[in-house]
Amino acid sequence: MGIQKTFKALSDKNRREILDLLKEGPMTAGEIGQHFPVSGATMSHHLSMLKDAGLILDDRQGKYIYYELNTSVVEELISWVSGLKGGAS
Amino acid sequence: MGIQKTFKALSDKNRREILDLLKEGPMTAGEIGQHFPVSGATMSHHLSMLKDAGLILDDRQGKYIYYELNTSVVEELISWVSGLKGGAS
DNA sequence: CCTATATTTAGATAATTATCTAAATAAGAA
DNA sequence: TTCTTATTTAGATAATTATCTAAATATAGG
Numbered sequence: 001m002g003i004q005k006t007f008k009a010l011s012d013k014n015r016r017e018i019l020d021l022l023k024e025g026p027m028t029a030g031e032i033g034q035h036f037p038v039s040g041a042t043m044s045h046h047l048s049m050l051k052d053a054g055l056i057l058d059d060r061q062g063k064y065i066y067y068e069l070n071t072s073v074v075e076e077l078i079s080w081v082s083g084l085k086g087g088a089s
Numbered sequence: 090m091g092i093q094k095t096f097k098a099l100s101d102k103n104r105r106e107i108l109d110l111l112k113e114g115p116m117t118a119g120e121i122g123q124h125f126p127v128s129g130a131t132m133s134h135h136l137s138m139l140k141d142a143g144l145i146l147d148d149r150q151g152k153y154i155y156y157e158l159n160t161s162v163v164e165e166l167i168s169w170v171s172g173l174k175g176g177a178s
Numbered sequence: 179c180c181t182a183t184a185t186t187t188a189g190a191t192a193a194t195t196a197t198c199t200a201a202a203t204a205a206g207a208a
Numbered sequence: 209t210t211c212t213t214a215t216t217t218a219g220a221t222a223a224t225t226a227t228c229t230a231a232a233t234a235t236a237g238g
Contacts, residue, residue, distance in 0.1 A: 004102060011100035012226080013093060019173055029185060042227050044186050063184050063235050074173045081170060084108055084163045101196080118215060131197050133216050152205050152214050 003080050006073060009053035014038065015046050019055060019069065026059070026068035092169050095162060098142035103127065104135050108144060108158065115148070115157035 009015055014036055021027065021035060033043040047067060050056045054073040059066045098104055103125055110116065110124060122132040136156060139145045143162040148155045 003105075007096065007100045007105070008225095011096045014226090016092075016096070023173065023175075030183095033185095038226085039228060040185065041187080041229080045226075048186085060185095060234085065185065069173065071174050074170060077170050078167060078174075081163060081166050084112065084158065085160050085167075086112075097195095103196090119213095122215095127196085128198060129215065130199080130217080134196075137216085149204085149215095154215065 003076070005049075005053040006055065006077055009049045009055055010077075012046070012049075015050055018046060018050060022056065022067060022069045026066040028064040028066055030064070032067065092165070094138075094142040095144065095166055098138045098144055101135070101138075104139055107135060107139060111145065111156060111158045115155040117153040117155055119153070121156065 010019075017036070018032055021032060029043060029047055030040070032047070033040055036043065038046075047056065047058075051058055051067075054070055056067050057070045059068070099108075106125070107121055110121060118132060118136060119129070121136070122129055125132065127135075136145065136147075140147055140156075143159055145156050146159045148157070
């Protein structure tokens with residue numbers, strides 16, 4: 001994964017809003033898509049970037065793919081950002 | 090400022106490395122530039138984005154402009170990221 | 179197997195961004 | 209003022225990215 005992909009993923013407003021949505025719990029790609037004025041293909045692309053960055057996990061259940069937050073990478077992020085405050089590297 | 094500019098600023102590796110450098114203390118644009126294989130104009134552009142995001146502050150002293158970390162925006166960032174862990178929005 | 183639904187992948191295009199060179203601005207020193 | 213140095217701004221270009229439509233894949237249910 002790496003911090004580069006994480007920040008790239010978070011640099012898009014739609015993707016940050018997807019994460020916000022997923023705070024409420026797992027949701028299918030289609031359900032997530034209903035909250036945004038973009039095509040399913042575009043939504044799939046955003047989900048793919050978030051997944052590649054490790055920020056979300058996917059879980060196929062039959063026809064549906066459920067996405068959920070992966071908070072373990074959030075820890076890594078907080079650690080990086082906190083490092084900015086910490087003082088000399 | 091806003092979280093959008095902050096994440097956009099952090100989505101570039103060079104800019105994150107500039108912040109890393111500035112952990113050691115204030116530095117002029119020229120000194121920062123020496124650490125990267127880019128032109129002065131490109132460095133100026135990166136510094137401008139970091140400044141616009143509120144991540145650094147500038148302080149002209151004669152011919153030089155010193156840049157330094159601005160940790161107050163780092164707080165805002167940590168808060169946003171922590172919100173991902175926190176539970177329902 | 180065939181059809182319908184959910185999602186992704188492929189390919190194209192428009193917008194954004196990183197970068198460069200050249201020119202402009204700012205400041206100190208001769 | 210003129211020259212030199214530090215930095216930014218302007219304008220152009222190449223690379224990246226967000227988005228779309230159309231086609232492909234995956235799965236469930238007749």
